[in-house]
Amino acid sequence: MKLTVNGDQHAHQGNGSIAALLEELGANKAHTALMVNGDVVPSDRWDATKLEENDEVEMLVFVGGG
Amino acid sequence: MSDKLNIGNQELGSRLFLGTGKFSSRQAMIDAVKASGTELVTVALRRFNREQAEDDLYGPLSELEGVRLMPNTSGAMNAKEAIRAAMLGRELSKSPFVKLEIHPNPHHLLPDPIETYEAAIELVKQDFLVLPYIPADPVLAKRLEDIGCAAVMPLGAAIGTGKGLSTAEMIKIIIRDANVPVVVDAGLRAPSEAACAMEMGCDAVLVNSAIAAAENPTAMGAAFKTGVDAGRAARLAGLMPTSEVAVASSPLTSFLSVDD
Numbered sequence: 001m002k003l004t005v006n007g008d009q010h011a012h013q014g015n016g017s018i019a020a021l022l023e024e025l026g027a028n029k030a031h032t033a034l035m036v037n038g039d040v041v042p043s044d045r046w047d048a049t050k051l052e053e054n055d056e057v058e059m060l061v062f063v064g065g066g
Numbered sequence: 067m068s069d070k071l072n073i074g075n076q077e078l079g080s081r082l083f084l085g086t087g088k089f090s091s092r093q094a095m096i097d098a099v100k101a102s103g104t105e106l107v108t109v110a111l112r113r114f115n116r117e118q119a120e121d122d123l124y125g126p127l128s129e130l131e132g133v134r135l136m137p138n139t140s141g142a143m144n145a146k147e148a149i150r151a152a153m154l155g156r157e158l159s160k161s162p163f164v165k166l167e168i169h170p171n172p173h174h175l176l177p178d179p180i181e182t183y184e185a186a187i188e189l190v191k192q193d194f195l196v197l198p199y200i201p202a203d204p205v206l207a208k209r210l211e212d213i214g215c216a217a218v219m220p221l222g223a224a225i226g227t228g229k230g231l232s233t234a235e236m237i238k239i240i241i242r243d244a245n246v247p248v249v250v251d252a253g254l255r256a257p258s259e260a261a262c263a264m265e266m267g268c269d270a271v272l273v274n275s276a277i278a279a280a281e282n283p284t285a286m287g288a289a290f291k292t293g294v295d296a297g298r299a300a301r302l303a304g305l306m307p308t309s310e311v312a313v314a315s316s317p318l319t320s321f322l323s324v325d326d
Contacts, residue, residue, distance in 0.1 A: 006113040026116045031124040033111065033154040040153045058113065060154050061122045064095060065110020065138050066085025066225065066252075066274030 004056045018046040021057065033060045069298065071269055073247055074162065074195040074216040076134070080105045081264065082294045083136070083249065084287070085274025086123060088226075094283050096126055102277070102287035105132055108165050110140045111154055124158060136163035136197065143170045144178075145185035152189055164189060165219070165251075165272075167199040175225040179206050183213075190214035199251050202233035207240045207248075217246050219272060222263070223253025226275045230259045234266065241267040257286075257293025264297025265305065 001012040005025065014020030018041070022029055034041045035058040041049055051057070071078045084104040089095035099107055109123055127135060137155025142148035145168065152164040166189065168182050169175045182198050183206070189196045195216040200206055202220035210218055220237050223229035230253060231237065241248050247269035254260055260271045273290055280286035 006115075025114070026119075027114050028122070028124075031122055031158070032114060033157040035150070035154065038150075040150060040157065042157055060111045060158075061114045062109040062124045062127070062135075062137070062155075062158055063112040063121045064086040064089060064123060065140050066087045066108055066272075 001051065001053055003051060003054070006057070006059055012051065016051045018049055018051070021051060022059070025059070027059055027061075031061050034058065035060075069302070071247060073197070076162065076195060078105045078134075078270075079132075080291075080294075081270040081298055082260070082290055083108065083251075083270055083272040084277065085272065086127070087274055088278035089283060090278075092120065092123065092126055095123075095278070096130070098277050098283040098287035099130060099133065100287075101284045101291070103291045104287075106134050106136055106163065108136045108138050108272070108274070109155075109159070110138050111151055134163065135159040135161050136165050137161075138165040138167050138199075139185075140167055142168050142185075143181075144168065145181045145188070148181070148185040149188050149192075152185075152194060153192075156194070162193065162195040163197065164194045165197050165199060169199075169225075177201055177221070179203065183209060186210055186215055187213050197249065202236035202240065204236060204239040204243060208243055211244060211246045215246065217249055217269070218244065219249040219251035221252040222250045222259070225252045227253055228255030228276065229253050230255055231262060231266075234262075237263070237268070238266055257289045260290055260293040261297030261300070264294055265300045267301055270294075 003010045003012050080103050082104050083106045085108045086095050137159050139148040139151040142151050148168050168178045177200050186196050197217045199219045207218040223232040249270045250263045250268050251272040255276050263271050277283050277286045
């Protein structure tokens with residue numbers, strides 16, 4: 001499945017679940033916040049969310065900031 | 067004496083808030099946070115990058131006991147982006163605090179008051195404790211208080227400049243009129259300036275560059291703690307009135323005068 005993840009093209013090999021995508025990219029589930037097509041997807045909705053072809057996914061983590 | 071700071075329904079034992087940017091290493095940041103005694107630190111959001119996994123601060127910060135996280139909305143150019151950033155930040159922080167900052171011009175990083183106001187309205191509706199980073203504008207501060215912001219955070223000087231309390235006179239007006247905590251955010255360089263802000267009646271200060279860019283960030287974190295504590299204690303003690311003319315501290319009796 002073709003996705004855009006953090007602005008880059010990504011060929012997703014898994015089942016289209018959020019968990020599969022995070023695992024594929026080596027992201028820690030507990031440390032990651034997510035948007036799909038501009039909408040924030042809270043972690044309690046991840047299981048119910050199925051990614052679709054050409055979805056735009058943003059994966060965010062905490063970094064230092066003032 | 068108990069001197070807790072209440073922001074919304076949250077109680078804080080320290081009046082020094084710390085930013086976590088610009089530190090030379092993750093360990094330097096953690097050491098400075100501990101030395102400062104802070105209970106509230108800001109964090110930013112960035113795209114996940116597997117190659118820079120060590121930049122992910124979630125793990126080390128969540129291990130710090132008694133320290134709550136306040137995600138900022140840095141990078142947001144307008145209200146819509148800031149609201150989105152706040153929602154993403156809350157997903158990770160599990161904290162109601164948000165530092166609302168919208169500064170579209172990278173040259174001066176001064177806050178956009180109109181976008182900030184619009185974002186604040188929505189974030190208050192969504193039950194955030196909104197702490198907006200704002201120009202030291204008493205009218206804007208009051209308007210943000212009126213719509214339910216939990217505190218206001220006027221800038222002392224532009225972010226990262228170390229120019230100190232260049233807006234002191236405006237901040238004094240904000241303090242005089244405010245019914246929510248006033249936090250000086252940005253511009254401070256020296257612990258004496260933090261003490262000065264607290265003596266003026268600020269409820270807290272937020273410091274990042276002054277500590278992160280110090281030669282010894284841990285020692286500077288401790289120094290800012292001392293400065294904030296001293297300034298707060300002085301405020302509570304009540305400063306003496308000033309006078310235009312000298313007022314003697316010692317008796318001016320003339321027993322030393324020599325008669326010819």
